[in-house]
Amino acid sequence: xxxxxxxxxxxxxxxxxxxxxxxxxxxxxxxxxxxxxxxxxxxxxxxxxxxxxxxxxxxxxxxxxxxxxxxxxxxxxxxxxxxxxxxxxxxxxxxxxxxxxxxxxxxxxxxxxxxxxxxxxxxxxxxxxxxxxxxxxxxxxxxxxxxxxxxxxxxxxxxxxxxxxxxxxxxxxxxxxxxxxxxxxxxxxxxxxxxxxxxxxxxxxxxxxxxxxxxxxxxxxxxxxxxxxxxxxxxxxxxxxxxxxxxxxxxxxxxxxxxxxxxxxxxxxxxxxxxxxxxxxxxxxxxxxxxxxxxxxxxxxxxxxxxxxxxxxxxxxxxxxxxxxxxxxxxxxxxxxxxxxxxxxxxxxxxxxxx
Numbered sequence: 001x002x003x004x005x006x007x008x009x010x011x012x013x014x015x016x017x018x019x020x021x022x023x024x025x026x027x028x029x030x031x032x033x034x035x036x037x038x039x040x041x042x043x044x045x046x047x048x049x050x051x052x053x054x055x056x057x058x059x060x061x062x063x064x065x066x067x068x069x070x071x072x073x074x075x076x077x078x079x080x081x082x083x084x085x086x087x088x089x090x091x092x093x094x095x096x097x098x099x100x101x102x103x104x105x106x107x108x109x110x111x112x113x114x115x116x117x118x119x120x121x122x123x124x125x126x127x128x129x130x131x132x133x134x135x136x137x138x139x140x141x142x143x144x145x146x147x148x149x150x151x152x153x154x155x156x157x158x159x160x161x162x163x164x165x166x167x168x169x170x171x172x173x174x175x176x177x178x179x180x181x182x183x184x185x186x187x188x189x190x191x192x193x194x195x196x197x198x199x200x201x202x203x204x205x206x207x208x209x210x211x212x213x214x215x216x217x218x219x220x221x222x223x224x225x226x227x228x229x230x231x232x233x234x235x236x237x238x239x240x241x242x243x244x245x246x247x248x249x250x251x252x253x254x255x256x257x258x259x260x261x262x263x264x265x266x267x268x269x270x271x272x273x274x275x276x277x278x279x280x281x282x283x284x285x286x287x288x289x290x291x292x293x294x295x296x297x298x299x300x301x302x303x304x305x306x307x308x309x310x311x312x313x314x315x316x317x318x319x320x321x322x323x324x325x326x327x328x329x330x331x332x333x334x335x336x337x338x339x340x341x342x343x344x345x346x347x348x349x350x351x352x353x354x355x
Contacts, residue, residue, distance in 0.1 A: 003060075007139075008059075012034055014103050017107070039078060045308075064091060067093050071090070148179040149183070166178075177203070177205035205253075236255050239255075240255070298324040302342065303316055322343075
């Protein structure tokens with residue numbers, strides 16, 4: 001028996017968001033939260049597995065943080081949701097911030113003005129991680145290990161640490177997943193493709209959206225425009241087949257599909273290719289968005305949760321897409337809807353008042 005059911009590796013940031021769709025330059029107050037793709041998955045999976053107020057799936061997060069209020073805030077908030085944070089590497093705070101924890105400023109768009117996520121994560125403890133800071137073979141005692149393209153891009157040694165982590169997870173018998181999560185502000189497409197090419201032999205489940213597959217794997221879905229305003233899931237079947245043809249060991253290719261009508265009105269759908277076939281969810285039309293950041297991580301979380309629980313392909317994609325559609329209604333990155341709410345929506349439930 002592994003110690004954990006799910007572990008992830010990444011970098012968390014303090015998230016600061018102006019209320020009421022304000023721009024940062026006009027804001028007089030900022031809402032505090034946490035932005036962290038990989039930690040989002042830990043929190044979401046813990047929430048989805050709650051029975052009698054306690055999570056039944058054991059989740060743990062691996063990162064490196066500076067020991068100041070931002071680090072304490074991240075660790076304590078994650079613990080509140082059942083995530084084991086004992087594997088966090090802690091660096092003493094130098095009282096000045098030569099090494100620091102990152103920030104993410106998020107403007108929630110409206111109408112034709114898109115949302116913006118602005119990183120302030122230079123010189124962070126995780127970006128300066130060194131080989132040997134984490135004993136991956138000892139740490140990754142888990143059924144499932146997950147990481148993303150975001151942490152891979154962050155620093156001189158982070159790509160090497162992601163590779164070391166994936167190798168150790170595979171050696172320890174874990175299923176491994178990788179969310180491409182391409183961020184053009186962090187690296188070029190060429191650098192991203194080179195890095196991911198070295199990681200692919202150690203990945204079982206590959207996840208992303210329409211832009212990620214194009215940017216990081218050089219595989220285009222076809223039939224879309226540059227703004228992805230109309231997306232046919234069947235085009236992704238061809239993309240997934242290309243991935244599995246090039247990498248026959250891949251077990252699952254998953255994609256979340258977003259059609260953007262306005263900043264606060266999107267269509268949302270999901271699809272997966274497995275060894276048993278191609279599965280597509282229903283399309284959620286005209287989702288009214290409270291906050292879209294974290295939607296892709298929510299999709300990944302619910303898909304991984306479904307596979308950990310042994311759900312079949314169609315059930316898994318229906319649940320993951322419903323759960324991530326609901327994430328768009330929740331402020332901040334963490335999806336605080338219940339498994340029952342997601343199952344109800346996946347089963348055709350409506351937005352009528354529940355009493």
